[in-house]
Amino acid sequence: VTIRRARAEDIIASELPQYLATQLPDDPTARQAMCRAKATGLIEGIKVESGILVELGLDTDGEPLISFSHLTFQEYLAARALAGQPGLPNSLIGNLPSPAWQEVTLLYVDIKQDATSVIQKLIALAERNPEAWLGAARCLNEKVRVAPQEREIVLRGMHSLLSTQDQNFRVRVCELLATVGTLESARVLVDVLEKDSVWDIRYAAGNALGRLGDPRFVSDQPIMLDVPEGEFKMGSNQYSGEKPIHSVFVPRFQISKFPITNSEYKRFMEETGHAAPPDWEEKNFPKGRANHPVVNVSWYDGVEFCNWLSQKTRRNFHLPSEAQWEKAARGTDGREYPWGNEFDSNKCNVFESKIGTTTPVGIYIEGASPCGALDMAGNVLEWCSSLYEPYPFRENDGREKLSAEGARILRGGSWYFDQVLSRCAFRLGLDPHNRFYVVGFRVAESFS
The missing domain is CATH 3.90.1580.10 (paralog of FGE (formylglycine-generating enzyme))
Structure with missing residues (x-):
């Protein structure tokens, strides 16, 4: 995201009073001027000392532009802001299936330490948008809480995607099951490997099994x-x-x-x-x-x-x-x-x-x-x-x-x-x- 520096200073200045320990002037104009000066200094300090913000020249009106130096900073701070809001924020709900919001969603559930509400929403969206199944599967992180029922529903949904006609989508499902799958997922992947007519998908299933654990080779006796x-x-x-x-x-x-x-x-x-x-x-x-x-x-x-x-x-x-x-x-x-x-x-x-x-x-x-x-x-x-x-x-x-x-x-x-x-x-x-x-x-x- 690129924003005018003046706009960023306005936003920071409006939020500063609730965080400052310094006594602010009673006069509204003086208070605003003090907050604006501190906002200007804060942005300059962040830009110079941490490198999180960078200047990108001027816009068509000659106004200085700033942006995060790396998308990761933006995603993390967005997730922190969303996690501070009560309930499941509407701004996150509206963007859940979007690949552009994938990292924000994962960071959000990691901060909250509970993915259940996000997964429930993605399950509801999955009927209209199969991409939501992949988003839900990415949230099946062993470090955060997920209700067992939701986990089971998501994995069943992922397994059903392996029969879709979209070959690239099936490859993505195989790759994702390698990181979030279970023993049942491994059995499903073996079935794909042994029966799918498309080599790329069998290859993806084989690679997924190599990371997840291949049930063909758990016995002491070879086939x-x-x-x-x-x-x-x-x-x-x-x-x-x-x-x-x-x-x-x-x-x-x-x-x-x-x-x-x-x-x-x-x-x-x-x-x-x-x-x-x-x-x-x-x-x-x-x-x-x-x-x-x-x-x-x-x-x-x-x-x-x-x-x-x-x-x-x-x-x-x-x-x-x-x-x-x-x-x-x-x-x-x-x-x-x-x-x-x-x-x-x-x-x-x-x-x-x-x-x-x-x-x-x-x-x-x-x-x-x-x-x-x-x-x-x-x-x-x-x-x-x-x-x-x-x-x-x-x-x-x-x-x-x-x-x-x-x-x-x-x-x-x-x-x-x-x-x-x-x-x-x-x-x-x-x-x-x-x-x-x-x-x-x-x-x-x-x-x-």
């Missing part, structure tokens, strides 16, 4: 998918390391639907004392990335995770063999990518997708493999149990010996590499001691 026994065509004729195409029989096994996430790996660390990946700070994964795949883990880290999980659950978890991984990724029809034979950067997180980092697991639902596994193309390269040996693949030729020395297999491509590495048949070998920011793992379970 596992069945891969029936049988033969499949392994390899390809495109690169020498993938030749020849050959049939491999794989007994029935299960594979995790997603790569192992940061939150799952942290649970393993907490229970075993295992060292954190080098990119973690004070044994904490990067903020907001609970449901991103863990990276910077060696092959040995993956093996130790599987051993811990097996002991904890009394099941037979391990890194997938190279054959298990490829069969889970491509099924039995020899497809090029988990979803088919044509590359599509909208179905995976690779270099061509232009994301530039890992993404929450499971948001590329169109990129599912035949068994339903997600992120098998892109996001992160994944360790397999197998040594990097020439084809044909033979499980009993020593390549599955965990104590053997040599490079171990990586599969699946990553956000950093292009589409070539995301092909189902592509294989890399890497020293099992190495840790890279593009390498993670998933787990398998065998039954024989």
